[in-house]
Amino acid sequence: MSKRKLTRKQKWRIEKVQQERIARAQKREQLIEQQMQDDNLGPEQQGLVIAHYGATLDIEPPGQPGAIHRCHLRTNLPPLVTGDQVVWRPSLKDGTGVVVALEDRTSLLTRPDNHGRIKPVAANIDYIVLVIAPIPIPHANLIDRYLVAAETVGIEPVLLLNKIDLLDDEGMELMNDMLSIYEDIGYQALRASTRSEDGLAPLKALLDEHVSVFVGQSGVGKSSLVNALLPGVDIRVGELSEATGKGMHTTTAAKLFHFPAGGMLIDSPGIREFGLWHIDAQSVLEGFREFRPYLGHCRFRDCQHEKEPGCALKQALENGEILEERMFSYKQIVNSLDV
Numbered sequence: 001m002s003k004r005k006l007t008r009k010q011k012w013r014i015e016k017v018q019q020e021r022i023a024r025a026q027k028r029e030q031l032i033e034q035q036m037q038d039d040n041l042g043p044e045q046q047g048l049v050i051a052h053y054g055a056t057l058d059i060e061p062p063g064q065p066g067a068i069h070r071c072h073l074r075t076n077l078p079p080l081v082t083g084d085q086v087v088w089r090p091s092l093k094d095g096t097g098v099v100v101a102l103e104d105r106t107s108l109l110t111r112p113d114n115h116g117r118i119k120p121v122a123a124n125i126d127y128i129v130l131v132i133a134p135i136p137i138p139h140a141n142l143i144d145r146y147l148v149a150a151e152t153v154g155i156e157p158v159l160l161l162n163k164i165d166l167l168d169d170e171g172m173e174l175m176n177d178m179l180s181i182y183e184d185i186g187y188q189a190l191r192a193s194t195r196s197e198d199g200l201a202p203l204k205a206l207l208d209e210h211v212s213v214f215v216g217q218s219g220v221g222k223s224s225l226v227n228a229l230l231p232g233v234d235i236r237v238g239e240l241s242e243a244t245g246k247g248m249h250t251t252t253a254a255k256l257f258h259f260p261a262g263g264m265l266i267d268s269p270g271i272r273e274f275g276l277w278h279i280d281a282q283s284v285l286e287g288f289r290e291f292r293p294y295l296g297h298c299r300f301r302d303c304q305h306e307k308e309p310g311c312a313l314k315q316a317l318e319n320g321e322i323l324e325e326r327m328f329s330y331k332q333i334v335n336s337l338d339v
């Protein structure tokens with residue numbers, strides 16, 4: 001079958017549309033170039049990246065929540081992400097600006113894109129708040145997996161048990177026993193309910209003056225918590241893409257929100273399902289915080305911490321310095337790694 005032939009008029013029209021498109025793109029580039037010219041820009045100042053959209057970023061000057069400047073960035077900069085602290089120069093003509101430098105990051109959250117390439121997602125996060133609930137009950141190793149993931153990126157994890165309104169005294173006691181394992185290791189654990197509003201005040205106090213992300217399995221109440229802490233903020237965009245399946249997750253940009261009670265939240269569906277990616281056995285081992293003092297003290301350098309004599313971890317286990325539950329969990333996680 002032969003292709004349908006275009007008439008001369010149709011060809012002409014297509015070419016015209018093409019040319020107009022190219023001209024528009026060139027004009028846009030010229031405009032950006034012009035804006036980036038030094039004599040069109042005000043003095044350097046600090047800013048916070050609160051969202052990024054492809055080639056542009058939303059920058060907020062310190063202490064001015066909501067005062068957003070759409071900025072381009074100089075080509076010598078690495079990819080910037082939400083939460084980045086930057087130096088920028090405002091345009092003297094309109095509300096836009098140009099980012100000229102990136103300040104050092106205290107932490108960086110990354111995740112693989114659809115092609116398995118590691119991409120930065122958000123920067124300068126202080127807390128990864130791991131939300132769990134009695135329903136849905138956390139599946140085996142879930143908490144330990146998230147803790148290891150947080151330890152690997154060097155961000156302090158905090159456990160948050162939500163839906164405590166569903167627990168009777170006995171249920172609460174069981175949950176407290178489980179949480180105390182983690183409290184004894186040095187993690188903070190909060191108890192709350194978005195339904196009864198119990199425990200929200202201590203949560204707000206913790207989040208104040210910090211940058212946090214909420215993570216955890218679906219159905220534990222992350223959206224409910226965010227809504228309780230950010231009244232009036234419309235985060236449905238994330239919810240919509242959350243419902244449409246995996247493919248969307250990586251394309252939904254992370255956004256930064258200010259809690260009215262102080263502190264900031266960085267949120268995106270992709271962040272909420274932050275987890276264990278491309279992690280190796282050694283990182284898992286180091287991700288068990290209380291194991292660290294014993295690492296490197298086994299008799300054999302290549303000790304697998306199984307049946308070897310002189311294993312420092314096994315000794316710590318026998319001495320009660322490491323809990324059976326955590327050791328078991330460590331082995332399960334390592335065995336589940338696809339190497």
Ligand SMILES: Nc1nc2c(ncn2[C@@H]2O[C@H](COP(=O)(O)OP(=O)(O)O)[C@@H](O)[C@H]2O)c(=O)[nH]1
Nearest residue numbers: 162163165193194195218219220221222223224
């Ligand atoms: N009983 C109870 N239900 C809650 C609480 N917080 C959230 N839920 C319910 O749990 C379900 C999942 O909540 P959602 O916020 O969508 O969870 P997400 O998937 O983690 O974002 C919803 O039906 C909520 O109404 C709570 O504190 N107590």
Ligand SMILES: [Mg+2]
Nearest residue numbers: 222223224242
């Ligand atoms: Mg949700």
Ligand SMILES: [Zn+2]
Nearest residue numbers: 298303305311
């Ligand atoms: Zn060992």
